Amino acid sequence: MSQNAQSAEVIVIGAGMGGLACAARLARAGVNTLLLEQDRRVGGTAGGFFRSGFSFPTGPVGVTGPDYIDSVLKDCGARELPEWARSHFRLVTEGLNLVISQPLEHLASELIRLFPAEARGIELLTEGLLKSVRTLRVGQTPEAEILGGGSAEAHVRKFLRDERLVRLFASQGTESPSSSWPVMIRMWDFLSESGIWYPSCGVHGLPLVLKEAFRGHGGRLVTGQRVQQILINHGRVQGVLVTDGELVTAPIVVSNADYLKTIDELLPPDGLPKAFRGNIGRRSLSGTVLSVSLGLNRPVPPIGEWPEPNLLYSSKTSGKHEPWFERLDQPPTFDSDEVWIHRPSVHDPGLAPPGKEVVVLRVNASYETFERFRGRKRAHTGDYYPFKKELGERLVARASDLLPELGDAVEYMDVATPLTFEFWGHRTRGSVAGWAWTDTSLEDLSAPPVEGLFIVGLCSYSQLFRGGMGTSLHSGLQVASRILSKRLPQP
Numbered sequence: 001m002s003q004n005a006q007s008a009e010v011i012v013i014g015a016g017m018g019g020l021a022c023a024a025r026l027a028r029a030g031v032n033t034l035l036l037e038q039d040r041r042v043g044g045t046a047g048g049f050f051r052s053g054f055s056f057p058t059g060p061v062g063v064t065g066p067d068y069i070d071s072v073l074k075d076c077g078a079r080e081l082p083e084w085a086r087s088h089f090r091l092v093t094e095g096l097n098l099v100i101s102q103p104l105e106h107l108a109s110e111l112i113r114l115f116p117a118e119a120r121g122i123e124l125l126t127e128g129l130l131k132s133v134r135t136l137r138v139g140q141t142p143e144a145e146i147l148g149g150g151s152a153e154a155h156v157r158k159f160l161r162d163e164r165l166v167r168l169f170a171s172q173g174t175e176s177p178s179s180s181w182p183v184m185i186r187m188w189d190f191l192s193e194s195g196i197w198y199p200s201c202g203v204h205g206l207p208l209v210l211k212e213a214f215r216g217h218g219g220r221l222v223t224g225q226r227v228q229q230i231l232i233n234h235g236r237v238q239g240v241l242v243t244d245g246e247l248v249t250a251p252i253v254v255s256n257a258d259y260l261k262t263i264d265e266l267l268p269p270d271g272l273p274k275a276f277r278g279n280i281g282r283r284s285l286s287g288t289v290l291s292v293s294l295g296l297n298r299p300v301p302p303i304g305e306w307p308e309p310n311l312l313y314s315s316k317t318s319g320k321h322e323p324w325f326e327r328l329d330q331p332p333t334f335d336s337d338e339v340w341i342h343r344p345s346v347h348d349p350g351l352a353p354p355g356k357e358v359v360v361l362r363v364n365a366s367y368e369t370f371e372r373f374r375g376r377k378r379a380h381t382g383d384y385y386p387f388k389k390e391l392g393e394r395l396v397a398r399a400s401d402l403l404p405e406l407g408d409a410v411e412y413m414d415v416a417t418p419l420t421f422e423f424w425g426h427r428t429r430g431s432v433a434g435w436a437w438t439d440t441s442l443e444d445l446s447a448p449p450v451e452g453l454f455i456v457g458l459c460s461y462s463q464l465f466r467g468g469m470g471t472s473l474h475s476g477l478q479v480a481s482r483i484l485s486k487r488l489p490q491p
């Protein structure tokens with residue numbers, strides 16, 4: 001690290017979306033800000049990776065709230081804003097084939113046509129859902145009780161009987177619901193009302209816009225520099241210790257590292273009051289996924305005329321849902337799972353060389369299934385690689401039900417497992433979507449009780465109330481505002 005990096009007014013650990021937004025906003029206000037990122041590239045889980053001429057997203061393939069994201073980019077001093085394209089989702093399963101990202105009233109009409117016996121329940125549920133969406137819109141306090149609190153499944157079952165409808169309204173798909181109803185209300189707002197969108201710079205281009213804004217305002221970014229410890233003395237932040245043992249002092253440290261890693265690994269064991277640790281300890285994390293990125297030697301059309309770039313496919317919905325990772329005594333067929341097929345090249349042909357296409361397949365996964373492959377000396381044991389390759393091929397075979405030419409068109413395949421999201425995404429147990437979606441209230445967790453310490457990113461709120469990217473960005477800007485409001489005017 002360079003000599004002039006040894007002190008700063010604010011140190012930000014991690015250049016994910018939350019860290020970048022916070023750092024860029026502070027730099028724009030003239031704060032001497034040092035951003036330390038352990039990877040060689042910025043963006044964290046919102047970045048991209050490049051292989052064999054193809055460009056793949058590591059995480060999001062679409063985001064919610066483009067107006068909000070534009071306003072964050074502007075606040076951070078970005079010079080150019082992206083154009084946005086709406087990204088729709090089609091659900092294809094036993095007896096159902098419909099666009100679920102259309103406005104709720106349209107979706108309800110289509111469902112009433114398909115399930116006339118459930119018409120009254122669909123009408124009442126949709127009416128209440130729309131009312132709640134308006135109540136919960138960003139900036140308003142969520143009141144779980146007013147909204148019908150509790151689990152999404154329990155709420156939806158008050159109105160509907162058909163299992164496909166229950167799962168659709170309570171999980172936005174075909175799998176067993178697990179979210180709270182307040183979280184699901186937001187998810188319907190994102191999916192169907194305000195929409196999911198794709199930026200012209202690509203999702204992985206958004207962190208680069210923030211990086212340029214940060215550096216353009218004099219911010220110092222050091223990549224390839226891991227923070228080992230946050231130093232605390234008498235309840236106050238002193239600075240950080242980086243991997244090569246160097247001490248960098250600052251009165252304020254903002255961590256964009258994974259929330260649990262921040263409190264369990266970066267802070268000293270007695271760094272936080274017990275009550276705060278207890279509050280965090282009772283929370284569980286959201287789940288994880290298996291993600292297969294494919295570089296295709298030609299674009300492959302789906303069966304039927306489906307222009308939507310996102311397909312949710314499940315070959316069966318009736319009967320018991322048994323996720324693939326609960327049946328590992330037999331080779332997985334994914335026949336009981338919902339497979340998400342994303343075709344980002346529809347929005348962004350530049351992701352693939354001319355005449356080729358990028359497709360991403362995802363399915364829910366369990367961390368426990370992969371934990372046994374963690375090696376003692378190496379990151380993974382040898383049998384991990386054949387296992388994940390087999391999973392990739394089998395998932396391609398399942399997706400070929402909808403994209404029959406897929407298998408023959410695969411030129412490049414990368415399989416990311418929960419261990420990939422743990423090792424490369426730096427997220428505890430490979431969790432991809434913040435805290436578990438069972439919470440019914442919205443809590444701000446970005447200011448732990450240590451003077452000068454803040455935590456931004458995916459887990460800095462108890463719910464993803466602006467979606468994943470939006471919540472991370474929001475936390476970064478909010479923490480920057482708090483820091484700026486306490487800062488003495490500079491000479």
Ligand SMILES: Cc1cc2nc3c(=O)[nH]c(=O)nc-3n(C[C@H](O)[C@H](O)[C@H](O)COP(=O)(O)OP(=O)(O)OC[C@H]3O[C@@H](n4cnc5c(N)ncnc54)[C@H](O)[C@@H]3O)c2cc1C
Pocket residue numbers: 013014015016017018019036037038039042043044045046058059060061062063064225226227228256257258289291421425426432433456457458459467468469470472473
């Ligand atoms: C598969 C997947 C799909 C997703 N889909 C969506 C979606 O559709 N829509 C959506 O909005 N969101 C989605 N998300 C979530 C989205 O990626 C996140 O909300 C957002 O990018 C997370 O930002 P963050 O600020 O929490 O930082 P992170 O992405 O977690 O980045 C943290 C950064 O900190 C760095 N770091 C950590 N520890 C240290 C250390 N000790 N020293 C230095 N640097 C450190 C890391 O290297 C990393 O760069 C998805 C995520 C995944 C993984």
